[in-house]
Amino acid sequence: MRRGGPRVVLAGLLASLVAFGASGASPARAAVDTEVGIADDAQILYEGPSAAARAVAAWQDLGIDTVRIHARWAFIAPHPDDPRAPKGFHPRDPDDPLYNFAALDHAVDLLIAAHIRPMLALTGSGPLWATAKPALGNPRYRPSPHGFGDFSHAVAARYRGRVTRYLVWNEPNQPGWLQPQFSCTSRRVCTPVAPHLYRELFRAAAAAVRGVDPSAEVLVGTLAPRGQAPHKENAVMRPLQFLRSLGCVKADYRRDRSGACAGAAAIRASGFAYHPHPVRLAPTAHDPEPDDASFGDTKRLERALDRTTAAGILRPTTGARFDLYFTEFGYQTNPPDPISGVTPARQAAWIQQADYLAWRDPRVKNVTQYEWIDEPTKVSRFGAQYAGWQSGLRYVGGPPKPLAHAFPNPFYIDARPHLQARFWGQVRPGGATQITLQQASGTRWTAVAQAFTNAHGYWTIDRPIGTPGRYRFTYRLVLPSGGPPRTFTSLPQDVVPRP
Structure with a gap:
């Protein structure tokens, strides 16, 4: 967690323990x-x-470490709807006047000024003139790896020294981002195409970025968490099927040397990005489809990733296993979405639980909340109601959801056997902060333990619990935006002992 504004720092912080009764805090x-x-x-x-300025100021106070931004090829490149590239355009030159970097420049500048790390997603769709068949009028159809490499070079050169992490393409297993997904000879016989297209797009982008900045992190994947049965060319591909084809392994994780994988060289990435949106599943619930993986299937994803890495051509740049970066994660709420949403209270509870589970998994390096403010509901071009995303901390127009209260200070109680519990939380922004754990007693709250956060704002307390109880934690700090110290209080959590 990025260090925030001024706060109390006490000597001997790492060994500190202040308790009211028998408890362990560390x-x-x-x-x-x-x-x-x-x-x-x-x-x-x-x-x-x-x-943009209001958003970044709010994110700074929320303790955000990093912001994922799409560097979308079609929005930055010139004449994206033309079948031919404009004359005189130099796509590798970040200063070519035909490029439109204005909005992205402003965003990156704001984030760096707020000491927040920009994380750029180099992604399509691209301009028609950089597709295999411009006459189709489909910017998602077989984008040119060479053209994408030129674009990636321009972006990396423009932000060299300011941006050090890149994602390559967004959700390439979704036809809304990359086509075709499959090649089908019948409704029963469809073979993957998109993973092989994506492999070459990744190679081109990674080579371009590393050619500009050899130390930059380049993440592979960014997959959507679920798909469909492959009965048509542009069905959504299930993420683990996509992963295996990308890494050139078969369904049984034996090496595949046929077709597009014949003679394929290794592709290397700094980490694996993924979007484990659970929709209405709890953070511990499993998706019934074995080739899909929501947040509760993180171990399933890790096993598939490890087996693909061991047998195929996908390789981490350091170490033997890929770390995970959950570069989109969220729950939509009802209201406003009665189809895919959960209650606002459940959204807040499940996001906090997921934060704890991610913290507990040493391979999960990033969890990116998607999004801050809901998108307006609308009817999609396919007739679906409640299109768009409504997973924000705030409703359209700005009113806060319970998650807006919980997000700066997530809190979770992990009930354990033998009447024990781990109390876990985080103070955002990070830094050394003293927290007080409180237990409800009727209408009053009584302090039962204290702890100090580490430099990233995390704290834990292990203590016995003999009866069901309600707890919260409280603390004081000065926000990065300034002003006098303020007292913050987490949402309360209930715990039931496990014998």
Whole structure:
């Protein structure tokens, strides 16, 4: 967690323990501290400079470490709807006057000034003139790896020294981002195409970025968490099927040397990005489809990733296993979405639980909240109601959801056998902060323990619990935006002992 504004720092912090009764309090383990991210392109790119400035100021106070922004090829390149590239255009030159980097420049500048790390997603769709068949009028159809490499070079050169992490393409297993997904000879016989297209797009982008900045992180994947039965060319591909084809392994994880995998060289990435949106599943619930993987299937994803890495051509740049970066994660709420949403209270509870589970997994390095403010509901071009995303901390127009209260200070109680519990939380922004754990007693709250957060804002307390109880934690700090110290209080959590 990025260090925030002024706060109390006491000597001997790492060994500190202040308790009211028998309890154990210790700083959280730095080895599994997780970056906190947010993604909301509407606010930082498309609503204008004033909206972007307000968003970044709010994110700074929320303790955001990193912001994912789409560097979308078709929005930055010139004449994206033309079948031919404009004359005199130099696509590798970041200063070519035909490029339109204005909104992205402003976003990156705002984030760096707020000490928040920009994380750029180099993604399509691209301009028609950079597709295999411009006459189709489909910017998602077989984009040119060479052209995408030129674009990636321009972006990396423009932000060299300011941006050090890149994602390559967004949800390439979704036909809304990359086509075709399959080649089908019948409704029963469809073979993957998109993973092989994506492999070459990734190679081109990674080579371009590393050619400009050899130390940059380049993440592979960014997959959507679920798909469909492959009965048509542009069905959504299930993520683990996509992963295996990308890494050139078969369904049984034996090496595949046929077709597009014949002679394929290794592809290397700094980490694996993924979007484990659970929709209405709890953070511990499993998706029944074995080739899909929501948040509760993180271990399933890790096993598939490890087996693909061991047998195929996908390789981490360091170490033997890929770390995970959950570069989109959220729950939509009802209201406003009665189809895919959960109650606002459940959204807040499940996001906090997921934060704890991610912190507990040393391979999960980033969880990026998607999004900050809901998108307006609308009817899609296919007739679906409640299209768009309504997973924000705030409703359209700005009113807060319970998650807006919980997000700066997530809190979770992990009930354990033998009447024990781990109390876990985080203070955002990070830094050394004293927290007080309180238990409800009727209408009053009684202090039962204290702890100090580590440099990333995490804290844990292990203590016995003999009866069901309600708890919360409270603390004081000065926000990065300034002003006098303020007292913050987490949402309360209930716990039931496990015998």
